Amino acid sequence: MKFGISMFPTDTSAGPGEVAAEAEARGFHAFWVSEHSHMPLDTDFPLADQVPREYASMLDPFVALSAAAAVTETIMLGTAIVILPQHDPINCAKAVASVDLISNGRMLFGIGAGWNEPEMKNHGTDPATRFKLMRERVEAMRRLWTEEEAEYHGELVDFEPLWQWPKPVQKPHPPVFVAGASPRVIERVARYGDGWLPVVVPEANPLSPGRMTPLAELKEMVPRMNELAAQQGRPQPRVVVSGYLDPESYEVYQSLGVESVSFRVPSADFDSIQRAMDEAQATIAAVQG
Numbered sequence: 001m002k003f004g005i006s007m008f009p010t011d012t013s014a015g016p017g018e019v020a021a022e023a024e025a026r027g028f029h030a031f032w033v034s035e036h037s038h039m040p041l042d043t044d045f046p047l048a049d050q051v052p053r054e055y056a057s058m059l060d061p062f063v064a065l066s067a068a069a070a071v072t073e074t075i076m077l078g079t080a081i082v083i084l085p086q087h088d089p090i091n092c093a094k095a096v097a098s099v100d101l102i103s104n105g106r107m108l109f110g111i112g113a114g115w116n117e118p119e120m121k122n123h124g125t126d127p128a129t130r131f132k133l134m135r136e137r138v139e140a141m142r143r144l145w146t147e148e149e150a151e152y153h154g155e156l157v158d159f160e161p162l163w164q165w166p167k168p169v170q171k172p173h174p175p176v177f178v179a180g181a182s183p184r185v186i187e188r189v190a191r192y193g194d195g196w197l198p199v200v201v202p203e204a205n206p207l208s209p210g211r212m213t214p215l216a217e218l219k220e221m222v223p224r225m226n227e228l229a230a231q232q233g234r235p236q237p238r239v240v241v242s243g244y245l246d247p248e249s250y251e252v253y254q255s256l257g258v259e260s261v262s263f264r265v266p267s268a269d270f271d272s273i274q275r276a277m278d279e280a281q282a283t284i285a286a287v288q289g
Contacts, residue, residue, distance in 0.1 A: 001254060003284055004030035004262040005277065006080050006242060009064045010057040014270040020068035022270075024075040026277060030108060030240075031068055032080035032262055035061045040118035047207060054267040062095040069103035078108030080197055080242065080262070081179045085113055085130040086123040089137040089157055090164065093144040097168045105169035110197050110240075111138070112179040115211070131188070132156060138176055138192050145173035177240060181213045186221050190228035195238030195259075202244065215249055222256045250287040 100107035
């Protein structure tokens, strides 16, 4: 099993290049960054009484990963997540391919449909259609990445034949990881994703439905997701967990074939992030020992 680091890089935190280089030097497999373009003042934040400042001040994820790519050589670079219904698919396809090119094939494309309806509406996205829109945008982007003359005709995404370069270094394209916790997320992964990005918690709580996956549910959902993918003739999806790690969850992750576990570090100064990495490595050593 591999291990990664994730963070919300902001205007007040250590820079993504500095953090990614440190993570690579420590042997972490991947560096993941998140995305919110802004926070409307009428946001109904589900995890606290007030929206934390870092949610309104994240760096653009593709700019952040470009900075990380410039100072690293081996660590994988991922989005956890890009809110795909808030992105133009042609522009987003070019951004993903560009990061994959400058990093020499290290891009991991994690996506989600989003939860903040006012934020979506400011991008002209109808929250009611965001899941269909996400699927069509993934399908359209795959064509842009893999076809010399690409076109796509869906209900919500439609464009005539066009040229777009660069193409990604990874073939056929960087893996698409779909995030989510609702029962339908595994159907989406099986249908058009290459992997799943669950946020795992020890047990169900009032905040977990639709946002986080209790460990007991993960044990049921991963095998079912694999079955659904096989029924459609698709490969077994990859699973990258964000959340927690202890001896029990470590055994579960291993039994399910989880590829990687990511540890969140704070949007803080470099010393604080180094201490968080120390704690992550101590946790890893404890469960492996």
